[in-house]
Amino acid sequence: MGRTIFDKIWDGHAIGGPSDDADLLLIDRILLHERTGGVALKSLSARDIPVSAPDHVFAVMDHIVDTFPGRTSKTLMPTGTEFIETTRAGAQAAGIRLFDLDSPDQGIVHVMSPELGIVLPGTTLICPDSHTCSQGALGALAWGIGSTEAEHALATSTLKVQRPRRMRITISGRLGPGVTAKDLALALLGRFGVGGGAGHIVEYAGSAVEALDIEQRLTLCNMATEFAAFSAIIAPDTATIDYLKGRRFVPAGGDWNRAVEDWLALSSDPDAEFDTELSFDASGVAPMVTWGTTPQQVVAIDGAVPAADDAGQTGAESRERALRYMGLEPGTPLESLAIDAAFIGSCTNSRIGDLRRAAEILDGRKVAPGVKAICVPGSSTVKRRAEEEGLHRIFQRAGFEWRESGCSMCFFAGGESFGPQDRVVSSTNRNFESRQGPGTRTHLASPETVAASALAGHIADPRKLAA
């Protein structure tokens, strides 16, 4: 019987060979950030346990750092400095590469690691952060863990993991103009529910996936954790190779040639068996907007707050709570909802392509009066690149704030936030209660939809504005 791409990577990393129980897997790359990584480093050093392969570990400041111009290690979050300093000291003591506040490569961990070529096809990669699944877009087996597991990985270069089941989602057709991987990810959540991928590693395949560029694949895989999946993966192809070529931490010379050969051979065999197979047609997907407090509570932009959940999984109580929290009535058209704020950022949607597409919509236009609009590039590299292209001027002239890179207002850690009951249209990945600030009401959407809505002052379909 054939094997899936997941099986090939897993079996190749199982120390002592794969078994029926949990396997001990070799971990090729470990990423850390100051929010969950510092505590792992601190706890290891308190126990005098050394980091086994510091060269394979990369740390970055992204979560707690402020994103205002001229930021320092002091943060709006009252105790944020402690997280930054603990991580800095821990990384230094362990000899771990750190992309600190002043590094030109600093950025959201899931944005900067593909940019630098830290993530490679066929490798295992972990980070104490749930959106690590993003990196599966490059054909890596990458998944999120907790801090204690990170300690184990740091100390031993291994993790004991139970093999997930295999799922393939074959996405046929092609996304229409103005419709993006974000809309696709939301549409999948709407169809299959936030528990849809539970217990599975999801391989995304099919014509619509192959047509996505690497940034869009990162966006699609990013939301696999919202799908309750162990992770997601997309087989590497020539687009993957082209993307990685020449990046800082990719192999060079003969090793590169050998790597490319290995990578292009890495895919699921034609007769590979999956525990679950789903299919989905991308052609009919519209820009999607969430109305509730889980990402599966989502409808097409020209739709209304539904009378009942499509995925039928959240239950009546959760649904009632969501309506109350969001201040909504069933039947309300999404496009009629006035917004207080618009946010473009996060590991889902803050790469250069995202900013370019949003800028195209904003070019020569103005944000509606009273709407607070913020753009936070996903990495310092993205920011520099955008500035070279003049995108920052377009954002600023439209009325957007233009920030330093970081997680920023994707989540509220005690520093900066949107106000209670503020309605925010956001290119992020989580619309949980109080995720972006106490009482804040989040509507998830693509960067294009956020841009169009910022201009209109209410949730708006970007296709109507496209240049």
Next chain:
Amino acid sequence: MEPFTTLTAVAVPLMRDNIDTDAIIPSREIRSVSKKGLADGLFAGWRYLAIGGRDPDPGFILNDAALKNARILVAGENFGCGSSREHAVWALAEYGFRAIVTPSFNPIFRNNCLANGVLPVILDRAVVEPIARGLGAAPGSFLTVDLEEQELRDEVGGRWRFDIDTEEKQALLSGLDPIARTLQQSSAIASFRDRDAQARPWAYSSIGRS
């Protein structure tokens, strides 16, 4: 880690689905680089009347006096979804919870439970719902979780078997430190790596081998 054998304790029913880690421990409650000091922030958004405040919301179940010494939580589907923050488990454990019963867990959260000696018990929704209803009808009732026998029992004769991976079960029963256990295999790991570096030089060369 404290070994887990058998636990008989007050159980709390919290049958919402998709309870996320932001709800279990809001970011704003994580104030220091520590695994401690989190119990007060557990379910803070639901437990207290005002954001950041400490006045208990009488409508939230954990504030029921009969449930004060609860150590078992019975919850809805997809428990622990969202952010991977282990603080969610640290907060639950510090508050006193040692076992969580649900139809399904988020995978990262489940692993975090195991890493902290909190037992994840998965049972069908058709089993969990009546148990929760029973607990709701008689606040302060006990459940027993018997890991050796892999059995959950209530006070009125109900018994339900649950599954758990053999290795995970042994780890919980022994309470042994996972790092120390793996380090015993250091030489096997090192030779695996050496062979791997021959087979996949590209995975090592670009970052410099340590």
